[in-house]
Amino acid sequence: MVQESIISSFRAKLENDPSKSTSLATVETLMEVLDRSRATTVAEFQNELKQVVAALEKTDYSSTSIRSAADLFTRFTSLAPAALLDQEDFSQVLDLYRQRARSFIKNVRGSRAKISKCARLFFTHHMNILTHSYSKVVLETILDAHKSGYHLNIWVTESQPDASGKLMLEELKKNGVPATLVLDSCVGYIMERIQAVLVGAEGVMETGGIVNKIGTVNVCVIAKSRHVPVYVCAETIKFVREFPLNQADIPKEFKYRTSVIAKDQLESEHPDVDYTAPEFLTLIITDVGAMKPEAVGEELIKMYI
Amino acid sequence: MDSNTDIEDLKREFIFSLRRKFPRDSSSSIAIMTVNLIRKIIFRENPRTMADLQRSLTSHCKRLHASERSELIIINIGLMISKLARDEVLQKRGGREPEPLYSLWRDDDETMERLKNADMKKIRKDLQASIKELSTEIESSRDCIASQSTELLFNNDIVMVHSLATSKTMHSFLTHAVKSGRKHRVIDVVDEEEHLETAPDFVTPIELFEVASRMPETSKVVLVAAAYFPDGSCLVPAGGHQIALLAKRHCVPVYVLAPFYKLCPFFMTDPASLHSFRSNTLPFDMSANSAGHVDCLHPAFDALQSDLVTLFVSNTSCIIPSHVNRLKEDYYHSQDIADF
Numbered sequence: 192m193v194q195e196s197i198i199s200s201f202r203a204k205l206e207n208d209p210s211k212s213t214s215l216a217t218v219e220t221l222m223e224v225l226d227r228s229r230a231t232t233v234a235e236f237q238n239e240l241k242q243v244v245a246a247l248e249k250t251d252y253s254s255t256s257i258r259s260a261a262d263l264f265t266r267f268t269s270l271a272p273a274a275l276l277d278q279e280d281f282s283q284v285l286d287l288y289r290q291r292a293r294s295f296i297k298n299v300r301g302s303r304a305k306i307s308k309c310a311r312l313f314f315t316h317h318m319n320i321l322t323h324s325y326s327k328v329v330l331e332t333i334l335d336a337h338k339s340g341y342h343l344n345i346w347v348t349e350s351q352p353d354a355s356g357k358l359m360l361e362e363l364k365k366n367g368v369p370a371t372l373v374l375d376s377c378v379g380y381i382m383e384r385i386q387a388v389l390v391g392a393e394g395v396m397e398t399g400g401i402v403n404k405i406g407t408v409n410v411c412v413i414a415k416s417r418h419v420p421v422y423v424c425a426e427t428i429k430f431v432r433e434f435p436l437n438q439a440d441i442p443k444e445f446k447y448r449t450s451v452i453a454k455d456q457l458e459s460e461h462p463d464v465d466y467t468a469p470e471f472l473t474l475i476i477t478d479v480g481a482m483k484p485e486a487v488g489e490e491l492i493k494m495y496i
Numbered sequence: 497m498d499s500n501t502d503i504e505d506l507k508r509e510f511i512f513s514l515r516r517k518f519p520r521d522s523s524s525s526i527a528i529m530t531v532n533l534i535r536k537i538i539f540r541e542n543p544r545t546m547a548d549l550q551r552s553l554t555s556h557c558k559r560l561h562a563s564e565r566s567e568l569i570i571i572n573i574g575l576m577i578s579k580l581a582r583d584e585v586l587q588k589r590g591g592r593e594p595e596p597l598y599s600l601w602r603d604d605d606e607t608m609e610r611l612k613n614a615d616m617k618k619i620r621k622d623l624q625a626s627i628k629e630l631s632t633e634i635e636s637s638r639d640c641i642a643s644q645s646t647e648l649l650f651n652n653d654i655v656m657v658h659s660l661a662t663s664k665t666m667h668s669f670l671t672h673a674v675k676s677g678r679k680h681r682v683i684d685v686v687d688e689e690e691h692l693e694t695a696p697d698f699v700t701p702i703e704l705f706e707v708a709s710r711m712p713e714t715s716k717v718v719l720v721a722a723a724y725f726p727d728g729s730c731l732v733p734a735g736g737h738q739i740a741l742l743a744k745r746h747c748v749p750v751y752v753l754a755p756f757y758k759l760c761p762f763f764m765t766d767p768a769s770l771h772s773f774r775s776n777t778l779p780f781d782m783s784a785n786s787a788g789h790v791d792c793l794h795p796a797f798d799a800l801q802s803d804l805v806t807l808f809v810s811n812t813s814c815i816i817p818s819h820v821n822r823l824k825e826d827y828y829h830s831q832d833i834a835d836f
Contacts, residue, residue, distance in 0.1 A: 305834075312765050474727060474763075479830060481763055483727050483802075485818040 194246050197224065201247060212327055213252045214260035214428045215299050220247065221264050222292050231281045233269070236288075240265055254444045255394035255402050255464070259431040260299075266495060268292045302426040302478035303328055307335040310389075310476045313422055314341050318386045321378070321414075324350035324404035325359040326391025328424040333389070337368045345370040346381055350406055352461060375406050379413050388414045392425040394445065397434045397491050399469035399484025401425070402445055405462055408438075411471035420473040427477045430491055435466050503537055507556070511563050522664050523569060523722075524634055527757045530560075530573040531631045535624070538577075543616050546585055553578050554836060566796070568723045568760045573630075575761060575836065579829040580626045584619040637755040637811035638665050642672040644809055648751055649673045649716065653680040656707070656714045656748075659733040660684045660699065663720045665753050667696075669809075674698055683710055687735060704735050708742055717743045719800075721754040721808070725764050726824045728802030728817025730754065737798035740805070749806040756811055759820065761828045762836075764799065 197220060204216040224243050230236035244261040248254050268291045278284070310332045320343055322329050333345060345363055347370055350356035356372060363370040373381050388410060392401035401407070401423055414421050435441050443452060446462040454460075469484035482490075510533050514526070521529075537556055543549040557574030561567065616623075642665070649655060660666050661684075670682055684699040685707055695701040702710060717739060724730035730752055732740075743750045783790065802817040815823060 312763060315765075480833065481727075483818055483821060486821045489822065 194243065197243055198246055198250065202250065205252065210327060212426070213256040214426065215296075216252075217247060217257050217260040218264045218292075218296055218299055218428070221261060222289075222296060225268070225285070225289055225292055228285060230285070233281075233284070236285070237265065237269070248444065249449050251448045251450055253393050254442075254449070255431060256429060259394055260428050262432065263428055263430070263494070264292070264295060267295050298478070299426065299428055302428065303331050304335075305478035306424050306426065306476055307332040309478070309481055310422065310424060311336060311339070311341075312481075313387065313420075313474075313476075314343065315386075316342050317344070319344045319346065319384055321346045321348070321373075321381065321385045321388045321410065321419075322359065323348045323356070323388075323390050323407050323410050325355040325362075326424070328426065329389050329391045330359060330362055332424055333363065333368060334366050337366065343368065346385065347372055348375050348378060348406065348410065349373065350404060351375055352405075355404065375409070378410050382413050382417050382419060385414070385419050388419055388421040390421070390423055392423050392429055393464060394431040394433070395423070395425050395429050395475060395487055396466070397430075397432055397488045399472070399475070399487040400435065401467050401472065401475075402431075402435075402441060402464050403467065405465050408465045408467045408471070411467045415471045421471060423472055423475045425475060425477060427479055427490075430487060432491055432495060438466055441466050503540055503556075506533060506536055507560060511560065514564055514567065519662065523758065524638060524665075524755065526567065527569050527573060527634045528631050530570050531577075531627060531634065534574060534577055535627050538623070538627075545616060546581060549581055549616060550578055550832070550835070558836075569757055571762075571836070572757055572760055575828050575832050576630060576757075577627060578832045579827065580630065581619070581623055582829055582832075584622045584626065588619055588622070633811070634755070634757055637757070638668055640811035641665055641753055641755060641809055642668040644814065645669045645673040646676050646678065648718075648807075648809065648814070649678050649680055651679045653678075653715045654683065654713055655680055655716045655718055656683045656685065656710065656739065656743075657699075657718045658685045658736055658739055659687075659720055660696070661686065661694070662733070663753075665755065666718065666720050669718070669753060670698070683714065685735065685739060704738065707739055711742045711746045711748065714743070714746070714748050717748055717750045719750065719752050721752045721758055722797050723758050723760045723764070724752070724754050724808060724820060725760055725762070726821045727763060728805065728808075728820050729764065730800050730805065730808075731764065731797040732800055734795050734798050737800060737804075740800055744804055750804060751807050751809055751814075752800075752805050754808045754810055756823070756827060759810075759824060759827060761824050761833045 200223065201216055201220045204219060205211055205213065221240060221243065224239060225236075228236055228239055230239060240261070244257070247257050247261070250257075268288045270291070306328055314336050318341075320333070322333075322345060333343060336343060345368055347356045347360045347363070349372055350359075360370050360372045390401075390403060390407055390410070392403045394402045396402060411421050433442065433445075441462075441464070443457075446464055447457065447460060448463065451457070451460055469487075472484050474481045475484055475487060510529065513529070514521075520526075534553070534556070537552070538549065541552055543552055553574050557571050561570045564570065655670075657666060657670065660670070673680065682699040684695055684701045685704055686695065686701045687704065719732045719736045719739065722731040722733065732752065740750050805817050807814045807816060808820060810823065
């Protein structure tokens with residue numbers, strides 16, 4: 192079946208290149224679908240995409256990232272002028288889609304570098320930064336700042352249950368950044384010496400809040416109570432049209448891996464992510480610039496209107 | 497005459513005129529001076545393509561700003577004119593779809609390509625016209641802000657203001673309210689004792705240390721912004737932070753007068769980087785006596801976080817802090833900001 196090969200190429204992309212984000216792999220996979228597509232109508236093509244996205248969401252990678260990337264990709268590529276759509280020859284429309292998709296992917300590839308440039312403003316020398324879990328964007332931002340001569344002290348939470356903070360610590364140490372591992376329960380203890388909290392996000396919601404590795408909300412609430420600024424580094428491809436009101440309102444597929452949901456014993460499982468409300472975040476640093484959490488909803492509405 | 501040296505002379509004269517004036521000129525006249533200077537520069541340099549224009553604008557503004565660090569207005573005006581030129585080119589080209597409103601995903605390469613080779617000759621006249629419009633907008637902004645006073649100040653209000661002596665906008669804001677028959681009281685927080693006597697007759701001058709005791713009876717606080725930023729924070733004359741904190745403590749609304757040319761598209765992460773002090777530090781001989789261990793700082797500005805501000809009174813309307821970001825998009829183009 193075609194879909195099997197697509198899913199395996201998606202997996203291969205992520206396994207071969209550990210620094211690749213789930214979002215980028217998703218859009219690259221969708222690009223392959225677009226390249227192969229022999230659809231003759233818009234509806235047919237969108238149906239194809241929908242099926243692939245549904246299959247991608249069945250993998251164990253973050254559904255939040257897959258959904259946001261797929262939605263934005265579909266929306267951006269399909270913004271074709273009405274005059275073109277009236278034409279007999281659908282291959283011309285597909286060509287336009289391909290052209291737009293390429294520029295989309297180019298933007299996604301460049302977004303981490305843009306974020307890192309944007310975030311530089313917020314660093315000062317000898318700053319103590321607390322980060323939670325492992326985030327590729329945060330890692331690249333910190334390493335870039337370190338390379339350009341900023342002396343930063345990074346404190347990394349262990350981030351159980353998968354101890355992804357240890358991975359972050361290793362990466363930082365490997366590159367010569369002074370870093371310390373702290374317990375998840377130690378965040379309140381450590382916060383008085385921290386000047387900024389820097390976290391990534393699996394998805395940025397329409398509220399301006401973020402869905403991220405479990406424990407993020409603890410860090411952000413403590414930071415807020417001590418007036419420590421919380422900066423979120425997230426590519427715009429992670430903006431999702433979801434409006435969670437509280438933790439219970441996060442979609443189930445965001446909270447648990449697909450394989451866990453399949454077991455159907457959620458009452459004995461721990462959620463993988465939590466939702467941090469916008470009032471606990473200071474700024475969201477994206478590839479289109481730093482913005483207040485309030486601006487996220489506005490951008491999403493303008494995009495999907 | 498060589499056009500390049502001519503421009504250098506103009507720029508030097510501009511910087512000198514900024515430095516000569518003490519106390520500082522009103523910000524609207526500085527903004528107009530900047531507009532005129534940039535108009536002259538564009539006129540003399542006569543760039544052939546849009547890319548040339550943008551390059552020269554950026555380099556001139558950067559250098560002017562580097563010599564006067566505290567004048568953020570120079571950058572603002574430069575970027576605004578760059579956006580005006582962009583709009584003109586896209587309008588002239590026409591035919592194609594307008595730029596999308598959203599910034600999440602747009603095809604920047606395509607528009608960039610179109611802009612880069614745009615011929616400046618065709619839009620020159622229109623650009624001059626829109627620059628002129630910009631300076632009229634700056635000129636009229638004080639009246640526009642003043643006319644909104646009737647919507648914000650009511651009878652029996654007790655209004656606490658700051659830096660009335662130095663801000664003409666604040667002065668006209670209050671006098672407009674008085675002229676339209678509002679019966680309110682004004683408490684002016686003054687920094688120096690001599691201002692106690694020179695205050696206009698419709699205000700009660702107090703000193704900064706009295707603010708805490710007078711805040712419970714106050715019903716509104718009005719401050720002036722020196723600059724405000726897309727995240728809704730702003731710079732106000734020093735002392736404003738204490739007033740705003742006390743206002744929050746007593747749930748008194750804080751209005752900040754902020755004409756559009758003071759909207760700075762960048763984030764101010766460290767207000768100390770402006771290095772603006774209202775007076776010199778200790779004289780050398782006094783400093784020598786204390787072996788350099790004593791320093792006397794007199795900063796010009798306080799940074800206000802967005803949660804301390806209720807409303808920004810801009811020349812078009814009143815906006816809440818979280819909408820400043822949207823206002824930014826009216827005046828600046830994201831690509832210009834990124835390139836700067």
